[in-house]
Amino acid sequence: MAEANALKAFFAAPVRDVLGGMERCLEVGVKGLFLLFGGLLVGWWIYVPLHELLHAFACIVTGGTVSRLEIAPLYGGGLLAQIIPFVEAGGDYAGRLSGFDTGGNDGIYLATDFGPFLLTVFPGVWALRWAARRRSGFGFGFWLPFALAPFMSLTGDAYEIGSIVTTWLPPWSGMAEILRSDDIFRLFPELAKQASPPWFGAVLGVLIGTLWAFATYALGGWLSNLLVRRQAT
Numbered sequence: 001m002a003e004a005n006a007l008k009a010f011f012a013a014p015v016r017d018v019l020g021g022m023e024r025c026l027e028v029g030v031k032g033l034f035l036l037f038g039g040l041l042v043g044w045w046i047y048v049p050l051h052e053l054l055h056a057f058a059c060i061v062t063g064g065t066v067s068r069l070e071i072a073p074l075y076g077g078g079l080l081a082q083i084i085p086f087v088e089a090g091g092d093y094a095g096r097l098s099g100f101d102t103g104g105n106d107g108i109y110l111a112t113d114f115g116p117f118l119l120t121v122f123p124g125v126w127a128l129r130w131a132a133r134r135r136s137g138f139g140f141g142f143w144l145p146f147a148l149a150p151f152m153s154l155t156g157d158a159y160e161i162g163s164i165v166t167t168w169l170p171p172w173s174g175m176a177e178i179l180r181s182d183d184i185f186r187l188f189p190e191l192a193k194q195a196s197p198p199w200f201g202a203v204l205g206v207l208i209g210t211l212w213a214f215a216t217y218a219l220g221g222w223l224s225n226l227l228v229r230r231q232a233t
Contacts, residue, residue, distance in 0.1 A: 014151065014217050017125070018144070021132030025140045032137040039141025047145040048075045051116040052095035056086065058115025059100050064108045068099025096182070106164055113161050117153075117216050119146050125220030126227055147220065150213035154206075155184040162209030163202075172201040179205060 026032045049071050056066045069084075070091030071077035077089030091098065102108040124146035131139030150158060160182045167176045178194075179201050181187035191197040 010218055011214060013221050014148065014214070017128060017132070017221075018148070021128060021140050024132050024135050025137040027135060028137070032135075035137030036141040039138035040144055041141075042138075043142035044145045045075060047119075047149070048072075048094050049077070049080060050119070051149065052097060053080075053084075054116040054119070055097040055112055056100070059097070059102070059108065059112040062108045062111040063105065064100055064102045064112060066097065066100045069095075069097050071095045106168075109164055110161060113157050113164075116157075117150055120149050120216055121220045122223055124149070125217060126224035129224055129228075147217070150216045154210060154213060156182050158209035158213050159184050159187075159205055160209075161212050162207065163205035165208050166201050166205045169204075172198060172204075175201060 022036070025036055052069055052071055056069050059066050066086050069087045070093065071080055071087060071089065072091065072094050073089045075094055077087065077095075080087045081089045086099070097112070100112060102112065124143060127143040128140065128147040131143055145152070153159075160180060163180045166172050167179055172179060175198055178191070179187075179198060184202075184206070187202070191199065191202060
């Protein structure tokens with residue numbers, strides 16, 4: 001029973017935090033709704049370039065190299081391109097680390113993928129709960145992208161992390177170039193063109209990436225609880 005309750009709490013925590021927080025922040029009515037969406041817009045605008053820069057930073061710090069980081073002009077790509085040599089304004093995405101080299105080291109590859117999600121572990125989940133407790137609609141909206149980033153990346157970074165792990169397993173150990181991707185919507189049509197697509201490997205990558213997303217949020221939740229308990233003593 002205890003294990004079942006723990007598992008339920010593991011998967012329910014993000015939903016509980018979001019719905020419970022929204023309910024508290026909207027108690028003030030329409031004003032709370034406007035504040036929440038205003039905070040969300042500002043938070044998203046700040047988070048997108050920060051997310052991409054942390055990908056690059058994590059790659060460099062762990063021993064990789066970065067040659068091209070695309071950030072859309074809407075998110076400050078033009079300004080950042082004038083400051084940081086490897087940043088270029090534009091691309092098909094809001095932001096994407098399109099040029100980097102890990103030297104074939106999967107540890108660097110995983111660190112590059114995971115870098116931005118340190119903001120989920122802290123302060124993302126803690127700040128989201130903090131804003132909810134104070135019924136701060138703007139703060140709650142602002143921190144939503146930071147806290148929920150792992151789930152927003154299920155078709156991107158989360159899958160890429162899952163696919164790296166999948167290609168460590170014998171059935172798919174020689175399929176790194178086929179299965180690894182940061183965009184499921186581009187990968188799946190390419191897999192469909194093959195004579196024998198490794199669908200099970202791709203699905204396993206999705207499952208691992210999904211579990212990773214919940215685990216990252218849970219780590220942020222654990223740290224948040226720890227900080228709250230320390231503040232109470």
